[in-house]
Amino acid sequence: MNSTLDTIRNRRSVRSFKPEQIADAEIAAIIEAGTYAPSGRGDQSWYFTVIQNTGLLHELSEAVKRIYASLDNPFLQSQGKNEKYHLFYHAPTVILVSGNEAALLPQLDCAVSVQNMLLAAESLHIGSCWISGLDLLAATGEGRPVLNTLSIPPGYKPYFSVALGFKNNENLKAAPRKENIIHFIR
Numbered sequence: 001m002n003s004t005l006d007t008i009r010n011r012r013s014v015r016s017f018k019p020e021q022i023a024d025a026e027i028a029a030i031i032e033a034g035t036y037a038p039s040g041r042g043d044q045s046w047y048f049t050v051i052q053n054t055g056l057l058h059e060l061s062e063a064v065k066r067i068y069a070s071l072d073n074p075f076l077q078s079q080g081k082n083e084k085y086h087l088f089y090h091a092p093t094v095i096l097v098s099g100n101e102a103a104l105l106p107q108l109d110c111a112v113s114v115q116n117m118l119l120a121a122e123s124l125h126i127g128s129c130w131i132s133g134l135d136l137l138a139a140t141g142e143g144r145p146v147l148n149t150l151s152i153p154p155g156y157k158p159y160f161s162v163a164l165g166f167k168n169n170e171n172l173k174a175a176p177r178k179e180n181i182i183h184f185i186r
């Protein structure tokens with residue numbers, strides 16, 4: 001197995017982090033990997049906001065949880081109402097990925113950029129988790145005040161975020177892979 005395939009296979013969503021901060025050089029390498037993702041029409045429509053302020057991360061988490069608690073979806077509702085749930089699992093660094101709404105496929109651009117960053121983090125032995133829900137802040141009046149503190153450029157919409165930090169647990173197991181999902185036509 002080559003190292004890229006190992007990285008793909010070994011990456012897991014990490015939801016428990018050590019409090020130590022990761023280095024700026026590691027963050028730069030992870031974001032650079034994000035910028036080398038493919039993008040619709042080559043638009044590179046992503047914009048990255050690195051957040052390490054614990055108070056702001058708590059505020060964002062609480063704002064998204066309030067929205068989750070009001071939704072019909074039972075899974076999200078229970079997360080929203082769970083006092084112990086922190087949207088970013090207390091990760092010391094969170095990278096918010098916003099997309100230029102004038103691009104052809106900004107949400108997909110941001111998604112593939114996130115995946116590149118998750119793999120880059122794994123290759124650096126840094127734990128990561130894809131975090132959604134931030135898009136809801138833009139959709140509700142309630143989420144606007146906290147979003148406005150983030151200096152996201154006009155015309156960009158927050159889509160996803162990546163929680164990053166050193167792993168508390170190295171032994172996360174992948175769920176069994178689904179079978180019968182391939183059909184060759186030759």
Ligand SMILES: Cc1cc2nc3c(=O)[nH]c(=O)nc-3n(C[C@H](O)[C@H](O)[C@H](O)COP(=O)(O)O)c2cc1C
Nearest residue numbers: 011012013014015129130131132133172173174175
């Ligand atoms: C589009 C997308 C959104 C996700 N959103 C969240 C999220 O908000 N919170 C979270 O803890 N995990 C989130 N995840 C991670 C998935 O739960 C995780 O990838 C899945 O359970 C499989 O586990 P693995 O990543 O360890 O293989 C998301 C993953 C994707 C692809």
